[in-house]
Amino acid sequence: MASDDELGRSVLMGEGLAAAVVSTAQVRFSYVRAGSGPPVVLLPGAGGWQLTFDALVAELAASHAVYAVDPPGQGGTRVLDSDYGYDADAVASSIADFLDAVGLSSVAIVGHSWGGGFALRLAELRPELAGRLILLAPAGLDVPDVWEFRLLRLPVFGELAARFTSVASLRHMLRKSFARPDRMPSDEVLRSAATALRHEPSLRRDMLRVERGVRWRDTERDLGLIGCPVLILWGDRDRYFPVRLLDRFAHRLPGARTRILSGAGHSLHDDCPAQTYPLLKAFLDSPMEDL
Template sequence: MVGESFAPRIAVARTAEVRFSYARAGSGPPVVLVPGAGGWRLTFGAMVAELASRYTVYAVDPPGQGGTRVLGSDFAHDADAVALSIADFLDAVGLSQVAMVGHSWGGGFALRLAELQPERISRLVLLAPAGLDVPDVWEFRLLRLPIVGGLAARFTSAASLRHMLRKSFARPDRMPADEVLRSVAAAIRHEPSLRRDMLRVERSVRWRGTERDLGLVGCPVLILWGDRDRYYPATLLDRFAHRIPGVLTHILPGAGHSLHDDCPEQTYRHLNAFLDPPMEDL
């Protein structure tokens, strides 16, 4: 059982262009978690507790998510800008090299950082990641529409978040609690700066360059995918496997897009086996 000492501490790290909100918990070698849509509270709440008994866990909201806000007027909001901003976050909290875990779009940003600054990442775990030049599902394409997308974000509700999460889970009973959904929905509705950043990231990020540069990844990589993923089909795994040198891959039966919460036992078995031995070298 995870003890009270592993409860995350919420903190802020400022860089030249971004004010990052992140959670920190545990002690040991550093592992940085980069979440998909909604921020770490929707994506990695349970994983923080799982890993904090052995690692210092940093669960960081990337630009456009959670409590993080873009400060710089010239910030590009595209995949390169978000990935490099995460490198700036590492500098701000004093981390030169880390193991990194990314889910969905967070996996795409972590992957892009591994391509652009390979010396920063010692081990990379990707959970149903973005990073390929394929169309998004309609729910996210909707946000790119100039007027409709803005209205959809402005009137985000716990019910609309619940719809999107149901699609992300093969086991709906393992979804985040309603109070978390209400909190996230309220932040999107009532904080114009969050809606602005979220929409700009959604409208700016494309993954063509990330897919083109897959061969540049130099660290060990583990990719896990659920066979019941309704956001990114597991068949996409082959496109990563054929391009990333030495990548390890596993498809988890019975898991949806949020595979680490859908099937935590399977996910953590692979994750821990991949992370544990090499962490002594960090």
Template sequence: MPDGAAGVVVETALARFHYARAGNGPPVLLLPGAGGWRFTFQDLIPVLSQRHTVYALDPPGQGATEILDRGLSLGVDGVVRLIGDFLDAVGLGRTAIVGHSWGGGFALRFAELHPDTVTRLALIAPGGLDVKDAWEFRLARLPVVGELVLRRLLRPSIRHMLIKSFAHRDRVPEDRIDDLVRTMRSSRLDDVLRVERSVSWAATERDLHLVRAPVLLLWGDRDRYFPASLARRFVTRLPQAEVRTVPGGGHSLHDDCPEETRGLLVRFLAGTTADAAGPGR
């Protein structure tokens, strides 16, 4: 757990949410990518909590969060409903959101459906476009194969996907792999598969024009999951978006190029533009 971050649980009729909370100031919600959990951001939380109250959530079907309403759909809109349920439970009427990968896609959809709730939206290599997923995620959606990957081949699968997320091989947090494996094994793996097999981004891309909050898109130019060229597809529907491409960065940009990414996030969340100190559009 990051220094100063308190692990907290809040329960609603829909779910038992696990999250970390740290700092004081304007709120910011952190949403990790698929297969991630709140401590994916363990190095980012102390930085942002210097100026913000940070809520780092285990999203539905990930980490320790447990879905209690077993009849709830776990497609994109179902996950967004649960995110809204969490924000209501912790008393956040408005918040900034930082989302990574699929967490960025869920953040986008939340901002489309609840535009008055989102103050600023920072997206790190986000999902949200109606494009073909990387083969690893397509594999997880297959009957029997997905169960095999999660239950029998979990450690090599996590290691492969983590390494692929980094452009800088020396920055891969090998010491976190066993923690990731333990976290995944303690999760409800059927919920992990339900999310993986239910998500479609067609409506999210269609409704991008509904986002009203300022948007920062951050991308590494060596991303092997979502190529940085996808940013152009976002900005055609998000004219208010500022795009920053970080040279030499992979998919887990906040860990692969931490100094550049943190600086850009801090300035954006403070309401200032990412100026000449950061990479250009």
């Protein structure tokens, strides 16, 4: 098996991927499509696919048609409808609209962190769209966020923090997500993300409204509605969502496969790709009757 260094992250956009755009009634989605084969949709944690899934896109594109999507409040995606709800149901429903717009149904979905929570809510609201779920340290339980995200919900403070986002502040957030700081995105990548937040009011607006609107009580309540195969992977050094939450998911999703990865932080797929990738790909490629 290759080492983590040999499976290291590619540089942002290192494969020459260009963002595509598709508009639904409420949201203009930014996404990338790479590879060919059975489709798989990637839903990132905070920051968008470029901060979360850049390397995984290249890895999976060798055998799959990969769609890496920025959910509302992240990356290049923008909310168009002034009546948009900005809660978990609204985000999940808009992702369903994205899948409809690009002609996908019953797809495999990989969700990290809040992206995992949105994947769960999507599977609850539109079960026909979720063929299988791979969840990497997912949200979706009714538990408090860490203090950094709770601060963003404060009036005025949240707006100021987003308006004056710096490379240093993003580095702090990401360092907490990695057990191996040397595997973090480069300062060049962080600089690009900070510049977008500072200079794009619509991105700041959407990010803060999603942060303030999303709660996971209904998602946890409805976990029993999920009927598709589920794999949950978690790092034992996660400082955003403690690994003990995996037991709570396992209790509510008794058919889910679960695995704890030693030495991995919250961004386990980038922290420990040599552990994460084989498990993820084996689950993606298994015949449905074996799951």
